[in-house]
Amino acid sequence: MRLHFHPLSPYSRKAMVAVRLRGDAVELQEVDPFSRGLRTAEFVALSPYGKMPVLETSEGPICESTSIIEYLEEQGPAVMLPPGRQRLARHWDRLADLYLMAPMAELFWRRDTPLGLKAPAVCRKTWGLLAQQLADRDFVCGDAFSLGDLSAAIASDYLVRLGLEPPAPVAAWLQRCLAVPAMAWTVELAEGHVQRFLKPLSAEFLADS
Ligand SMILES: N[C@@H](CCC(=O)N[C@@H](CS)C(=O)NCC(=O)O)C(=O)O
Structure with a gap:
């Protein structure tokens, strides 16, 4: 899996923290939003609204920070979504x-x-x-x-x-x-x-x- 992110982006940080806490094998790919990195055809093919973060998975790209975290949690273990809460x-x-x-x-x-x-x-x-x-x-x-x-x-x-x-x-x-x-x-x-x-x-x- 590969996570496209920028360190200043707070939504990217949500995904990064979850990946680190969960210990997922995810490659980090920094995007440069200041030189149109979010506007390239390759990036928009992954993230239709041109926003980060986006996670490339074997099941296709997943955008939206919370959806990324929920996808990872679905694979287990439950780290970010405590059972019963x-x-x-x-x-x-x-x-x-x-x-x-x-x-x-x-x-x-x-x-x-x-x-x-x-x-x-x-x-x-x-x-x-x-x-x-x-x-x-x-x-x-x-x-x-x-x-x-x-x-x-x-x-x-x-x-x-x-x-x-x-x-x-x-x-x-x-x-x-x-x-x-x-x-x-x-x-x-x-x-x-x-x-x-x-x-x-x-x-x-x-x-x-
Ligand atoms: N609801 C989205 C928000 C994503 C978002 O707004 N990302 C910002 C960076 S923090 C972005 O990519 N902005 C670039 C743009 O809107 O052009 C999520 O949770 O992932």
Whole structure:
């Protein structure tokens, strides 16, 4: 199997963390989104919307970060979807993709749009729900890192670097997530690109949002 990814891409990081945690035999193929690497005929044949990540498998290419993880989990073992907690893990993956990752991307690349202006409030609401979820546990699904934490942790890592301040339980959970070796690995791989592209939000922007 071959995973097409870029280290800065948060959705790529979801797939990379899962691959590393699961120990799958997957070759990593870096794509260069800044020189039209996502627009080549070869790439679009794998990923019809021209987005990463995409996983090449013996059954054909699979796009969408969560679908990639679900495909790998189907092959076993269950690592990212803890038995008995699959619905909860998927629910938090969806919430985080919609209400942390998407607004984070808006803040990262286009902050002065109507969606960007609303993004901090959306993220704070999701962090509030996450703080409640974490009231009696270390991770979203219990005492181990899972798909339920993955998207939220990657988005929160970027949001904190952009200048948003999570509630204390979320800040403590984020440190636990970042200490998971597979997460720490992707933070390290992303670092040079983060330094180059991430522009912290101004105090004025944060105060108004
Ligand atoms: N829902 C998709 C989102 C994938 C996505 O938006 N990837 C971004 C990078 S993080 C991308 O490839 N953007 C390039 C583009 O939209 O042109 C997933 O979960 O994989």
